[in-house]
Amino acid sequence: MSDSLDVEISPHSESFIQHFGEMGSRWGINRTVGQMCALLVVTEKPLNADQIGAALHISRSNVSMGLKELQSWNLLRAVTVAGDRKDYFTTPDDVWEMARTLIEERRKREIDPTLSMLRSVLLQEQATGEDSYALNKMNDMHDLIELLVSWLNEMQTLKSQRLMKLLKLGSGVNKILDLTDRVSGRS
Amino acid sequence: MSDSLDVEISPHSESFIQHFGEMGSRWGINRTVGQMCALLVVTEKPLNADQIGAALHISRSNVSMGLKELQSWNLLRAVTVAGDRKDYFTTPDDVWEMARTLIEERRKREIDPTLSMLRSVLLQEQATGEDSYALNKMNDMHDLIELLVSWLNEMQTLKSQRLMKLLKLGSGVNKILDLTDRVSGRS
DNA sequence: CCTTAATTTCAGTAATTATTGAAATTTAGC
DNA sequence: GCTAAATTTCAATAATTACTGAAATTAAGG
Incomplete structure (x- = not known):
């Protein structure tokens, strides 16, 4: 019909x-x-x-x-x-659900391939130490992206309510971090 | 030369x-x-x-x-x-600096214009309540993006060292949040 | 199974975006 | 301020990407 x-x-x-x-x-x-x-x-x-x-x-x-x-x-x-x-x-009713999906998909398409590329290049790294400047940069970049991606993944496991609360806290988290540092005696 | x-x-x-x-x-x-x-x-x-x-x-x-x-x-x-x-x-030596810049610029180009558009549409919202479903969706989206953007801005104010620590903590922050909730008696 | 509605595929074309070489402009050193 | 090197602009064209209509495929209802 x-x-x-x-x-x-x-x-x-x-x-x-x-x-x-x-x-x-x-x-x-x-x-x-x-x-x-x-x-x-x-x-x-x-x-x-x-x-x-x-x-x-x-x-x-x-x-x-x-x-x-x-x-x-x-x-x-x-x-x-x-x-x-x-x-x-x-589309899904909940805009939060959509945002999560969007972030996840963009990660898959825009970040994951770069992480793979960096891994494979760094894996083949010969013992020669040639082009150490470039390899160093790639290593830095690898570590940065890996950290970002694993953080993103962890955030994805949180319930929307929890995530919202965290976001609202913003850099307020920093103060809590400060506190835990002082307690455990780290810098 | x-x-x-x-x-x-x-x-x-x-x-x-x-x-x-x-x-x-x-x-x-x-x-x-x-x-x-x-x-x-x-x-x-x-x-x-x-x-x-x-x-x-x-x-x-x-x-x-x-x-x-x-x-x-x-x-x-x-x-x-x-x-x-x-x-x-x-390019800047520090890949963290580059990442921050990249995120900031992408926010400006890809998110801010949408936030403006949503603001202006919601501002013109007539008292008629027409098309309330759509306006509701736009409102949800506006609030979500605003929250994300303000959080991003707050993160941008942190020093790289601090930011890294926060990222490494990952969803561990959640436990701290849990704790503060319990202390202050919120859900 | 057969029919017909619904969807997908795909080759051709339209629209957009990227790249170039030549000309114009800017800049630095004299 | 003149000169020559360096850079930018821009109109032409190359390359890519998006869109269409027609044909092929799929799927539902009898």
Whole structure:
């Protein structure tokens, strides 16, 4: 059964969708995918591919490719409607969940490959000590990224409530750290 | 006085530079700029534009544009050599400093504009309560991003040593948080 | 199974972004 | 302030990436 193709988009939502389209290029994603994601976020009901295409004035095939892309980012929830053969899509309700997913995926794509590369280069490091300046830099970078990644992973294990509390504390954590230092007598 | 155009690049460094070129596209930067940055990181001595171009096999004008781009990311240190009219460039020695700069710049380009957009949309919010679902989502997103950004800003104020300690603590902070909660009687 | 709706794939084309060489501008030393 | 070296700008073009419509594939309902 074909639903209406008219998806009501308020001016506010329109701004929001446009913005995500423009920002898309600054992220690794393209305009269309950014707009699709934004549309699904601000639309309460799940949408089918035709509705998405109509709302954003893009072709059906472009929608299909965009959905595949969003799926690869784990940002899609598929919904099946009884008596309708079309697939309906929406994004997770909780923006915190989305943020976590986004951070995790970006880590996988943008940081992990560099960590692997650095590991493999440093592993092959000959005993010759040649180009020690460069190897030293790579080592520093490796350690930094490894620390960041393992910290990120630990944060990912926390419940959203806990994470929020931690974030709100901000550099206040520093004071606590200060305290524990003094107690255990470290610098 | 024209230095040699031959910049020695070890196989290790070559892998490193290639990798940053490829990853460049996943970041918002292009291949060439990624390679230039990587080259300057692993090369001890500052390089001039001709040397960079020769090392990466790119045109002089491309180097010029790339340098401008890197400059806009605050990732360049310019060095003047006595008796040489050419400009020499390198990246900051400390990879932690570079990481901080990178995170700050990415925040400015990728997060701040979205925060502004959300603020302005939410500010215009009419009393009508129309499209409340979308406005609600934007509000959630606004609060999340604001929290993240202010946390990032606070972290930026910490000294590298302090930051490292905090990162190493990881979710261990959670236990301390737990403790303070119990002491002050919160959940 | 067969039919038809729905989705995906893909080759061609459009749009965007990156790169170049030549010309213009800037800069430093005389 | 003149000269020559160094750098930047910019219009042309190369390379890449995005988008489309048509054809192929998949999947649901009888």
